[in-house]
Amino acid sequence: MTVFDDLVGQDQATAVLSRAAVAAGEVVRGGRGAGMTHAWLFTGPPGSGREEAARAFAAAILCPDAGCGHCDQCHQVMIGSHPDLETVRPQGLSYSVKQTRELILRAAGAPTQGRWRVILFEDADRATESAANALLKAIEEPSPRTVWLLCAPAADDMIITIKSRCRVVTLVTPPTSAVAHTLATRDNVPWEMAQFAARAAQGHMSRARALALDPDVRQRREAVLAIPKALSGVGECITAAERLVKTAEEEAASATAALNENETTELRKLYGEGSTGKGLNRGLVRGGAGALKELEDRQKSRATRIKRDSLDAALLELVVFYRDVLAMQFGASVELANDDHRFELDQLARGSSPEDTLRRIDAIMLCRERLDANVNPQIAVEAMTLSLRVGG
Template identity: 75%
Template sequence: MGVFDDLVGQERAAVTLRRAADGAAEMLAGGPGGGMTHAWLFTGPPGSGREEAARAFAAALFCPDRGCGHCDMCHQVAIGSHPDLEVVRTEGLSYGIKETRQLILRAAGAPTLGRWRVVLFEGADRMPERASNALLKAIEEPPPKTVWLLCTPSPADLVITIRSRCRVVTLVTPPTAAVAHALVTRDNIPPDMAESVARATQGHLERARRLALDPEMRARREAVLSIPRSLTGLGECVTAAERLVDTAKKEAEAVSSALDEGEITEIRKIYGEGSSGKGLNKGLIRGGAGALKDLEKLQKSRATRTQRDVIDAALLDLVAFYRDVLAVQFGAPVELANEDRRADLDGLARSSAPEETLRRVDAIMHCRERLAANVNPQMAVEAMMISLRQPRL
C-alpha cells in the first residue's frame, strides 16, 4: 500500500495528489512538472484528515517511488524525522509574527537530501494578520525547491492573498462505513463498536478511534448528551454549564501538567540553573529567566486552547444531537449520529417545533464563536444553556 491508500474516504483528493507527485518528479528531472506547484492549501471539516493528506503528499515528494509507503523516506516522514520536513503545530491560541519570521528563514534553506524542502503548517488559520502578511511574501517568492503545505478547515480561514496563491485540495467527511472499516482493520476494534463510534463522531477518524479505545471519553460524551433533557430550569442550566466548563478545565490541567514540568526542567537545565563552578556563565543563567517567562506564557496559552478545544468538542456533540432531533422532526431518511439515544431524540422532537431546534443549533454555534473571541467560558456556556432550555417533560 502507498501513502495515499491510507487516506480514508478521500479518493478524489488522492488522485489530485498522485498527479502532483508525478509532476514533481518530472520537475526534478528537468521536465514541465504539470500539476505541481509550490504552495498547497488542504481544507476540509474536522476529522477529514487534512494533516494526514498533507503528510502523505510530503512523503510522495521525498520518495523516489512517489509515496510507496515502505521506503526510508516514507518512514522518516511518518515518524517525523525527515530532515527536509518541518511540521508546524500551533500549540497556543495563535502563531505569532516572531515565530512566522523564524519559520520563513528556516524554509528558505536548501534541501538537505536534494529533492524538496517541505513546510507542513497545521492550523494555519491561527495566524494573526501580521503573521499572514509575512507568510504571503514567502509564498509569493519562494526558493526553487521549497513547498508550503497549509492546513485549514476552510479556504476562507486564510487571507485571500494567500489562498489565491495556493492550489486548494478539498477533503470531505469520510463515510461512516469507510471509518468503521479503518478502525476494524487498523486498530482491531470490534465491528459493532467501530460502526457505533464512526456514526457518533460523524466520520471523524481520530476522534472515533479515541472514543472506541478510551472509556473515560465515552463517559464524557454520554454526560454531554444527557444535557438537553436536563435543562428544565435556570438552576439546571447554570449547573450544566458549571459542570461542562469545570470538566474542560480539569482535562486541560491534566494535559498541561503532563507537559509543563518536563519543559520547565529542560529549560532550567539548558541555562545552567542549579550549577556551580568558576566556568559557569552567569549571564547565561540570567538569560534563562527570560526563556522561562516565554515558556510559561506559551504553556498558559496552550492550556487555554486545550480547555477551549475540549468545550468545543462537547458543543459539536450537542450540535449533532440537535441535528438528529431536526431529522426526526422532518422524518428525514438520514443516518442519525445518536441512534443509541433514540428515546431522547423522539421526546425532544415531539416537545418542540423545528424552528426551536434550529434556534438551539444557532445558540450553540454562537457560543463557539464567542469562545473563539475569548469570551469568558462560563458566561458563554451559561448563556447557551439558557437558550437550550427545554420545557419539563
C-alpha cells in the same frame, strides 16, 4: 500499498496528489513537472484528514517512487523524523509573526537529501495578520525546491493573497461506512463498535477512533448527551455549565502538566540552573528570566487553546444531538448520529417544535462565537444552557 492508502474516503484528492507527486519527481530529474507547485492549501471539515493528506503528500514528493509507502523516506516522513520535512503545529491560540519569520529562515535552507524541503504548517489559519503577511512574502518568493503545505478548515480562513497563490486540495467528510470499515480492518475494532463510533463521529476519523478505543471518551460523550434532558430549571442550567467548563479545564491541565514541567526544567538547565559557576547562574537571572516568562505565556496560551477545543468538541456534540432531534421532527430519512439515544431524541422531538430546536442550535453556535471572541467561558456556557432549558 502507498502513502495515500490511509486517507479514508478521499479518492478525488488522492488522485490529484498522486499525479502531482509524479510531477515532483520529474522536476527533480530536470523535467517540467506539470501539476507540481511550491504552495498547497489543504482544506476540509474537521476530521476529514487535512494534516494526514498533507503528510502523505510530503512523503510522496520526498520518496523516489512517488510515495511507495515502504521505503526509508516514506517511513521517516510518517514518524516525523525526515530531515527535509518540518512540521509546524501551533500550540497556542495564535502563531506570531516572530515565529513565522524564524520558520521562513529555516525553510530557506537547501534540502539535505537533494529532493525537496517541505514545510507542513498545520492550523495555518491560526497565524496572526502580521504572520500571514510574512508568510505571503515567502510563498511569493519561494526558495528553490521548497514546498509549503498549509492546512486550514476552509480556503477563506486564509488571507486571499495566500489562497490565490496556493493550489487548493479540498477534502470531504468520509462516509460512515468507510470510517467503520477502516476501524474494523486497520484497528481491529469489533464491527458493532466500529459502526457505533463511525456513526457517532459523523465522518471524523480521529474522533471515531477515540470513541472506539477509549472508554473515557465514550463516557465524556455520554455526560454531554445527558445535558439536554437535565436542563429543567435555572439551577440545573448553572450546574451543567459549571460541569462543562470544569471538565474542559481538567482536560487542559491533564494534557499540559507533564509537558509544562519538562519544558520549564529544560529551559532552566539551558540557562545554568543547578550548575556550579557564578557565570552560569547569573545567566539564568539575566537572560533566563525573560525566556521563562515567554515560555509561561506560551504554556498558558496552549492550555487555553486545549480548554477551548475541549469545550468546542462538547458543543459540537450538542449541535449534532439537536440536529438529530430536528431530523426526527421533520421525519427526515437520514442517519442519526446518536441513534443509541433514540429514546431521548424522540422524547425531545415530541415535546418541542422544530422552531424550538433551531433556536437551541442557534444558542450553541452563538456560544461558540462568544468563546472564540474571548468571552468568559463560564458566562458564555451559562447563557447557552439557559437557552437550551426544557420549557425555556
